[in-house]
Amino acid sequence: MEIEKELNNLGLINFKNVYRNLSVCKLVENSILRGEGNLTLSGALNINTGKYTGRSPKDRYIVDSKEIHNDINWGDTNIAISEENFERLYARLLAYFQNKDIYVFDGFVGADKRYSMSVRFINELSSQNLFVHQLFIRPTKKQLEDFYPDFTVICAPGFKANPETDGTNSEAFVIINIERKLIIIGGTMYCGELKKSIFSVMNYFMPKYGILSMHCSANIGKENDTALFFGLSGTGKTTLSADPERRLIGDDEHGWSEDGIFNFEGGCYAKCINLSKENEPQIWNAIRFGTLIENVVIDGEGREDYADSKYTENTRAAYPIEYIPNAATEGIGSHPKTILFLTADAFGVLPPISKLSKEQAMYHFVSGYTSKIAGTERGIKEPVATFSACYGEPFMLLNPLFYAKMLGEKIEKYNVNVYLVNTGWIKGPYGVGERISLSYTRSMVRAAITGELDNAEYELHPIFNVLMPKKCSNVPEEILNQVNTWNDKQKYYDTAYKLLEKFNNNYKKFHIPEFMKEAASALR
Structure with missing residues (x-):
């Protein structure tokens, strides 16, 4: 044989x-x-990975x-x-x-x-x-x-x-x-x-x-308009790219060639902690026979309990992309019209959505910022800034600036609009403010993808130097500039400078070119 x-x-x-x-x-x-696993009521095969429940x-x-x-x-x-x-x-x-x-x-x-x-x-x-x-x-x-x-x-x-x-x-x-x-x-x-x-x-x-490899999800609309979603864990990458009005190309890994976007994989590997049919119906319905789920707690009747993190918060479901309705199973898309960088800012200072120049896009791509809550939520007062170059540093073998240069060249060549979307906190930092409504975020993402924000009126953020739209359909105007949502304006600026300092300290290790530094965070 x-x-x-x-x-x-x-x-x-x-x-x-x-x-x-x-x-x-x-x-x-x-x-x-x-004896490696057991079937659940949904028909999925559930396994427990033991000591290692993540990378x-x-x-x-x-x-x-x-x-x-x-x-x-x-x-x-x-x-x-x-x-x-x-x-x-x-x-x-x-x-x-x-x-x-x-x-x-x-x-x-x-x-x-x-x-x-x-x-x-x-x-x-x-x-x-x-x-x-x-x-x-x-x-x-x-x-x-x-x-x-x-x-x-x-x-x-x-x-x-x-x-x-x-x-x-x-x-x-x-x-x-x-x-x-x-x-x-x-x-x-x-x-x-x-x-x-x-x-x-x-x-x-x-x-x-000459192909840019990317840690992002991608979907495509009826007008053959592709959108890319970059973001670390917890920023909403999978949730926001799963849009019933658009076809999913892939949920995690893609290449960008001279002809457009293509998926690296033939399936999806979705987080399923706190999964519900109401909030994420596509993933919920994809968990059936043929799907492999990891470390999900199963009750005595074989039913999944997605709210139980007994083994890990990182419970997962692996299934072929054709399990997602209306997926682009060919795995191919056009050159992107829109790129969205997702960040869950627990400092509550980044605008809910802002438009980036090419240089700013390169800078934020290299930074790969989001924030997480240190340890358990109980008793935690300070959010922890997390930077992962290219929104996927653990998987990037080359210098991050190499990938960033490729990204900048493609943004310029194909005239791509790039937005930074804060899916984190408004009205104050974690512990004081609140997580921005998913419906508001969906509306902003939709406005970016459909071109509504192309001709919007913008104002410049005085610290982060990004352009904030003054209006967006189905989003309260007062939240588009975060300072309006804080009771203590001075505290807002103090916190914003604190986050800016973390950005500055992070990019020092990359020896980033001056033009990227100035475009990204010029102080005013």
Whole structure:
């Protein structure tokens, strides 16, 4: 059998059975028989990932080889590991697979066939093979006959690293070997590591073809107008891009070529903490047979309790994009007309929506600002500013300024409108003010996408130097300039300067060009 020979060439020998590109039914059946998970009342397969319920960024490494050394933005995000340590760990991983069943999924990443990459996933677990089957682009029978992988991912959650001998920080590891076109993952059952390791690889290779790789969602309207939504966790990226009046291209990862936007994936990986049918009906209805859900609390009757964060706040659902009604399953869109940077500002000082120049867009893209509440909400007084370059720093292998330069060039070339949208607090900071109404945010996003704000009258923010519209349909005028919502105006300005200082301190590490600094935050 050809697949067995190819596995042997990787060093995988003496395994039991090889299951290649099984159907969803078979993968679910095998997962249950092997005790990996159980069906819920909705028909989804629920698994518990144990100790690791999210990504482990300090356990992700890039093999430092001569071929790629000068390309990588080394540091706390892109941690180097030696070729010797990789080979030692890889040899032990191969030995671990002996006398075990192997699940193989051969598929693609990248909906534009000119730039797609063939990827082979080799899994210890049937449930994780179901995950990649649903998240990535599935091949036709003909494609499967002629398949040869550009990149291979080998994942064994049951295999653990030894930090003392393997040069890792813990038992878990995700190691990307670009020169060998190989990724190895162990010690963690969290499925997101499979998805994001490949995204990291795309962020390395796509720019070499002049394609901007982006951590964003995308949708398209009836007039063939594409919109991009950038934002970190909790900013509303998935919620706002799931618009019944527009078709979803993808919810997380895209490329921007000379011909337009294309989705990297064939599925969605949505958060489902506090999920309700009323607020997010598309995601709710997508959770059915064939969907994999992670760490969701299930009651005695098999019913999901999405409000229960017993295991983690990061509960997830993985399903193919065709589970979303009216999705753009071809995964292709036109050049974007509108880009929206989403931030949940807990300081309550950024305007609910503001228009950005090209330079400001580059600056905010590099900054990747949002804010989160430190620790638990009880007793917390100070919001914590969080900056993640390119709105996805953990997955960006190159210098963030490289991606920002590409973004600026495309904004200028295709005449794209860019807006900064604050989905966080108004009338004061967290603990004093309130979260802005989702209906208001939807109205502002709609106004930006439809072109209503193109000819609006604007005023300049005195601190952040961004343009704020004076009017927007279905949004109270007084909230469009945040200072109007604060009882203590001086406190507003004091808080705004405090946030500005955090922006300034963050961008110092990037050696950002002066023209970007001046455009983004000139003091007045």
